Amino acid sequence: MGEVRLRFAPSPTGYLHLGGARTALYNWLWARSQGGKFVVRVEDTDQERSTAESTRVVLESMHWLGLDWDEGPEYRADDGRTLGGGDCGPYYQMERLGIYAQYAERLIRAGQAYRCYATKEEIAAEREAHQASGSKAGFRFESPWRDKHGEPDRPHVVRMKAPREGKTGWLDRVRGRIDVPNETLQDVILLRSDGVPLYNFGVVVDDLTMGITLVARGDDHIVNTPIQILLYEALGEAAPEYAHLSMILGPDGQKLSKRHAAVGVLDYREHGYLPDGVVNYLARLGWSHGDQEIFTRGELIEKFSWDHVGKTGARYDAKKFLHVQGQHLRMLPNADIAMHSKPFLEGKGVQVDANDVRLVDAIEHVKTRACTLDEIANDVEYFFKEITEYEAKGRRKFLTPERAPYLEKLSQLVDGVASFEAGALEAAVLAWLEADGLAMKDVAQPARVALTGRTRSPGLYDVMVLLGKDEVLKRLKDGADVARTPVEDAVSGADAGAPGA
RNA sequence: GGCCCCAUCGUCUAGCGGUCAGGACACCGGCCUCUCACGCCGGUAACACGGGUUCAAGUCCCGUUGGGGUCACCA
Numbered sequence: 001m002g003e004v005r006l007r008f009a010p011s012p013t014g015y016l017h018l019g020g021a022r023t024a025l026y027n028w029l030w031a032r033s034q035g036g037k038f039v040v041r042v043e044d045t046d047q048e049r050s051t052a053e054s055t056r057v058v059l060e061s062m063h064w065l066g067l068d069w070d071e072g073p074e075y076r077a078d079d080g081r082t083l084g085g086g087d088c089g090p091y092y093q094m095e096r097l098g099i100y101a102q103y104a105e106r107l108i109r110a111g112q113a114y115r116c117y118a119t120k121e122e123i124a125a126e127r128e129a130h131q132a133s134g135s136k137a138g139f140r141f142e143s144p145w146r147d148k149h150g151e152p153d154r155p156h157v158v159r160m161k162a163p164r165e166g167k168t169g170w171l172d173r174v175r176g177r178i179d180v181p182n183e184t185l186q187d188v189i190l191l192r193s194d195g196v197p198l199y200n201f202g203v204v205v206d207d208l209t210m211g212i213t214l215v216a217r218g219d220d221h222i223v224n225t226p227i228q229i230l231l232y233e234a235l236g237e238a239a240p241e242y243a244h245l246s247m248i249l250g251p252d253g254q255k256l257s258k259r260h261a262a263v264g265v266l267d268y269r270e271h272g273y274l275p276d277g278v279v280n281y282l283a284r285l286g287w288s289h290g291d292q293e294i295f296t297r298g299e300l301i302e303k304f305s306w307d308h309v310g311k312t313g314a315r316y317d318a319k320k321f322l323h324v325q326g327q328h329l330r331m332l333p334n335a336d337i338a339m340h341s342k343p344f345l346e347g348k349g350v351q352v353d354a355n356d357v358r359l360v361d362a363i364e365h366v367k368t369r370a371c372t373l374d375e376i377a378n379d380v381e382y383f384f385k386e387i388t389e390y391e392a393k394g395r396r397k398f399l400t401p402e403r404a405p406y407l408e409k410l411s412q413l414v415d416g417v418a419s420f421e422a423g424a425l426e427a428a429v430l431a432w433l434e435a436d437g438l439a440m441k442d443v444a445q446p447a448r449v450a451l452t453g454r455t456r457s458p459g460l461y462d463v464m465v466l467l468g469k470d471e472v473l474k475r476l477k478d479g480a481d482v483a484r485t486p487v488e489d490a491v492s493g494a495d496a497g498a499p500g501a
Numbered sequence: 502g503g504c505c506c507c508a509u510c511g512u513c514u515a516g517c518g519g520u521c522a523g524g525a526c527a528c529c530g531g532c533c534u535c536u537c538a539c540g541c542c543g544g545u546a547a548c549a550c551g552g553g554u555u556c557a558a559g560u561c562c563c564g565u566u567g568g569g570g571u572c573a574c575c576a
Contacts, residue, residue, distance in 0.1 A: 009576090010576095011575085011576050013575085013576080043576065045575090045576080046575055046576065048575085049575075049576090120574070123573095123574090135502090137502075137503055138502075138503045138504075138571090138572050139572075140572085157574060175506070175507090178505075178506080179505095180504065180505065181504070183504095184503070184504045184505090184572090185504095186572080188573095189573085189574055191574090192574040193574065194574080196574085198573090198574070198575085198576085199575070199576045200576095202576095203576090218570095219505095219506065219507090219569090219570065220569095220570055220571070220576090221570095221571095221576090222505060222506065222570070222571085223504080223505065223506095223570070223571045223572075224571090224576090226505095244506085246506085246507075246569090247569080247570085249569090251512080253568075253569090254569095255569090281513095284513070284514085284525090285513065286513085286514095287514095288513080288514055288515065289515095290515065290523095290524085291514090291515065291523070291524040291525075292524090292525095293513090293514095293524080293525050293526085294525095308515095310513090310514075311506080311507060311508090312507060312508070312513095312514095313507075313568085313569065314512090314513065314514090315512060315513075316512095317512050317513065317526065317527085319512090319526060319527060320512070320513065320525075320526040320527080321526095322526095323525085323526060323527090324525095324526090326539095330539085366538090367539090368537095368538055368539040368540090369537060369538035369539070370538090394536095429535095439535090440534090440535045441534095441535055441536085442535095443535075444535030444536070445535070445536065447535085448535075448536060448537095449536095454536090454537090455536060455537075456536055456537035456538075457536070457537075458536095458537090458538090459534095459535075459536090460535060460536090461535095
C-alpha cells in the first residue's frame, strides 16, 4: 500500500504568486522524489472572487514552471500535450457539491455535526455583545442548536460539533509537535446555507476522497489543522501528514506584495526569467542542502527533503534571484538561449532566425553579462539592428572631434587587414598603436561607441567579427562623422546624435 | 487580547553539545583588462536578551523581548 499522494489546491482568485508557486513546488518535488502522484484541485467555492480566467492563469503558471500534475483539471498546453484528468475527480470543488452533502449528512447522523438555524444577524449581535463586554477572550459563537433539532427545511448551515475539552495535535513534518487546546476551537461551519462547503470541510472531504497522504501548505493554515484533524476523527478516518511552510516576505519583512516586486509567476516569464531559475530560487528560499546554491531540476528532486525546510519566514531578495537566473542561463547551450530569446528580440523589433549562427555566436559573447533572456536580447540587439541612437554619455565622452581621426585610421586598418578575424585585427591594431604611441583605451572606447552605440560590450575584435567587415566600416565611418559634429543641444545634453544625422 | 508559530552575518542559510561559527547573494578592496561582465584572490559582517541543565550550549529547558499567523456563511 501507500502510494505517496501530494496536492496543490489553489483558489482561483488571482494570479499564482511566488508564495503559492513555492508551495506547489515543494509538493511537486516530494511527489516526484517519492515516485508518487501530484494532484491539483481547484478550490473555487468562493464564488464572489473565483474566476475562470484566474484558473487558467494559475494552471498556465504551473505548466510554465514545469510543475506538471498527474491528476487535476484538464489543461491543454501549447505543445498539444494535455495534463489533468484522473479517477478522483471532478477536481473543481464546485462540481463536488453532492459529495460534500453526503459527508455532511454522515457527520450529522453520527452526532458529530448539527444543523444550525441561527441567522447572520443573531451571530453579529452576539459578537457585538461580546466585544461590548470587554472580555479578553476571543469571540466564539455558541450555537443554541448544538444539542437540539430544528426543521431540516428551514434555512440553515451545518456546523461541526467540536469537542470542548482536551487537545488536538499532530507531528508536523517541518515544525515538529504542535498541540492546540480544544476549548479554543469553534463549531466551524461546514456547509453554508446554500450547500457550498467552507474551506475546512471542502479540504477534508477532498483530501480524504483523493487519497492525499501529506498536506504541505502555508503556515497560515496551522490554525485550521486541528479542526481538520478533528473532522477526520469524526468521520472515523485517518488524517494525512502535515507540513507547514513559512511565508515568503518582502525585503522589509512584511508580507510580500506587489509593492515589493513582481509577485505573479507569469511576470517573471515576461521579464525573461527561466523556469528552472525560478524553481531553483524558490526551492532554495526556505530550504537548503548544505552549501549548494545552484540546482538543476533533477538535483532538486533528488535532494529535496522536509527536514531541511526552514521554519523562518524568508525574505525575497531580487538580486540573489537574478544571480540564480544568470547561473541557469549560462548552463544552457547557446542554441537554446537563442531559441528562448527570440520573442524578446521580436519585442525589440529585431527579426532574426533562432538558428542564425550570428545570433548563436553573439550569445556566446554576451551571456556572461546577462542574467535573463530579456537582457540577452538587449545585449545582442545592436548586432542585428542599425544604430539609431548613441548612449548619451558615450557619445559626449568618446565621439569627439579629436577622436575622429582614430576612427578613420581604424577603419583603414580594418579595410586592409588580410583576413577578417579577431587575431589579425588585433595584430594590426596593436602595430598601429605601437607605432603612433597610442594606448588601446584611446581607441577602444570611441570604436566601441561607434560600433555598438554603447560603452559596454564584448571585446572589440569579437564585436567586429560578429558585425562583419562591411558593417564595421560603415559604423566606423558614421561614428567618425558624428564625432566631428559638436554635441548640439548643450542644454538638454542628454540627446545623442544619430549616425549620418 | 486568546491560541499558535518563529528567532545565526544586511539577505538566504549551514550547524543537529566540543567549529578559528561555514557557504551564497549584496557590499568593500585587489588581480585580469579595450569597456562592462565572467572568473580568481582577499576583506567587513551574525548566534536577540536573561536564567538554568552540562566538564562543555548557537545547539537542550524555562522566561523575557521582538517578529509573524489566526480568531468570517474567505481560502
